[in-house]
Amino acid sequence: MTEPPVPAPAANPTPVPEQPWRRLDTKMLLVHPVQQVLRFLPVLVGLVVVGGSRGTWWQVAGVVVPVLLGVATYFSTRFRITPDQLELRRGLVQRTTLSARLDRVRSVEVTAPLIHRLLGLTQVRISTGSASVTGDDGFALDGLAASEARELRALLLHRSEAVPDAPAAPADPTSVPPPAPVAEPDEVLLRFDPRWARFAPLTASGAVIASAVLAVGSQGIDAVGIDPVSDLGLDERLGDVRVLPLVGVGLLVFLVLTAVSGVLGYLVTNWGFTLTRDRQGRSLQVRRGLTTTSETSVEVARVRGARLTEPIGLRLTGAAGTEALLAGGSVLSGGTATVAPAAPRGVALATAARVLGHGGLEAPLRPHGPAARRRRLLRAVVGAGVPVVALVVAAVLDRVPWWPAVTAAVVLLPLGVALGADRYRRLGHALVEDHLVVRWGTVGGRHVALHTAGIIGWNLQQTWFQRRAGLATLVATTAAGGQSLEVLDVPVDVAVALADAATPGLLTPFLAA
Amino acid sequence: MSTTEPAEDPFAAPDATTGIGSAAGDAPVQRLRPPRHRVSPRAPVMWALGSLSGNLLLLAGLLVVRWFDWFDLAWWVWALLAVNAVVGVVVSPLVRYRVHRWESTDSAVYTQSGWLSLERRIAPMAKVQTVDVEQGAFARLLGLATVTVTTASAAGPVKIEGIESATADRLVAELTRRTTAEAGDAT
Structure with a gap:
């Protein structure tokens, strides 16, 4: 990697004084407890349900403990930036100190969930490109003021940040002075157009969300005690052709759900891209x-x-x-x-x-030539042929009627050929x-x-x-x-x-x- | 273009009609030759012993099942085991000995391996990150070792199985000397 040397701090030839440890933003005192309460929510619900009549002490503890933990998180997390390292200390019982070399920083992600945004806070996640997969969230500073996060990112990526209308940052003697702002704004390579959301129903994420919604929904129906299959008398009619319209309606509902959740998910994730x-x-x-x-x-x-x-x-x-x-x-x-x-x-x-x-x-x-085309076609047709052959064998053995085998052959085989041909074309x-x-x-x-x-x-x-x-x-x-x-x-x-x-x-x- | 000893070069096409490849025009057709060195003649013994021990373990398991009469074992279970043993102990080691080859130059490590499927791997010396030697139980018994050369890519490890330990040590020393000379983070 050819990188310019680390600016300001490293340029200091005299021994650098010990960098003071910094805390996260004070407003995190509000956020951490809320996060902890949310994390403990299942326990809380359990306490309310179980301990309903047995006094409220358990329920009070169920709120107070997470809040205390949240406050403790704030007081036990510190970080500092030395001329060549970023260090993070955290943990209440088991203290851990993480350090990352500044010249190894590969990417910086600044996110702001809703609570953070309301308070003008951000989370900063720093990736050093280590190949380990053990790190839970790598190097994360949860809770810096937006302006501080920008400064930090600018410092880490050695770039001057043009802050359009940032409020004057409070003079903080402990923070590293921001690099001189550059007047030129960044070059915009792509700006989001909400009309692109029309493609969202065609991506897999919509189907995933819809499946999740359906799964949760069926759990809910189960919990309420309705059994739609027997209530509608479906179990007796299974295998009956009259069930088909119902299946069609179900499929349609799923498709609509997929499309809608796909579009919503797309907009929520990509708005303002x-x-x-x-x-x-x-x-x-x-x-x-x-x-x-x-x-x-x-x-x-x-x-x-x-x-x-x-x-x-x-x-x-x-x-x-x-x-x-x-x-x-x-x-x-x-x-x-x-x-x-x-x-x-x-x-x-x-x-x-x-x-x-x-x-x-x-x-x-x-293109890869005729031999590659033969291979693509053969593989696709064999793949499509396996269920067809299985159904034909079953029909010959009189286990199932002939129509599934015929339908499968008529539908799957041409599909296989088309797939193979397209795979070759691609x-x-x-x-x-x-x-x-x-x-x-x-x-x-x-x-x-x-x-x-x-x-x-x-x-x-x-x-x-x-x-x-x-x-x-x-x-x-x-x-x-x-x-x-x-x-x-x-x-x-x-x-x-x-x-x-x-x-x-x-x-x-x-x-x- | 003539077929050049297909026995020597498993990657050579069965005949010269390889489709569009030869139609490239002016550029002469290039072929990779196999790596120079075979693995140790004792390597097939190592592979055979490895397979044999696995098969004996399976056999022991099946005999236990039969002894205690936990469930019925069809004849084809024994047949499958026999086929698996013959293939693993005799066929595969012999074929692999013919296929497995390796070579290390100033600029790259080059290997050829496999028996049903074949694979040739080339890792440039400049991108090598680690060099490991390992010796399994059978390898130690036979005085053999396996050298693994990894790069920054998870898809890139180059493995030389079943070479003499002395050769392995020399190879590792050489690789270490060559790769430490290279700078950069090799990504």
């Missing part, structure tokens, strides 16, 4: 959120590429999501940062182009502007451009079937994104030529004369 880059081009910022706002800042030096996410629903409606691939991100965050929510394809491509600095994702791709790769560009997948389609500097090894894989077809899967390993990028079913010599071109010199000693 803005992607900006500072004028020095050193970091990218993503701001978003309706109730909980979050601002994520990422060093540009860590960006190794961009990825379009094109699940089939989005692709059919001409939309895509956009992510930046980041090196050295934590394994938990998946090494990516969303730089655009589901949006029209043109917007996604434009955003990716701005992050990449070129339109590599728009470049024409090289397959392609290219080497553009020092980026390895790969596209694949129908249901969960992806289109990725990975900078060749981010490639830290190659795996060339061949299954027995691929070997017979003269194909191989070329895997570029990387520390960014999903840790690897697969070029599926590519002819062996094309794979070798591609790897050789992407990382010149690396394969040379191993090439056959």
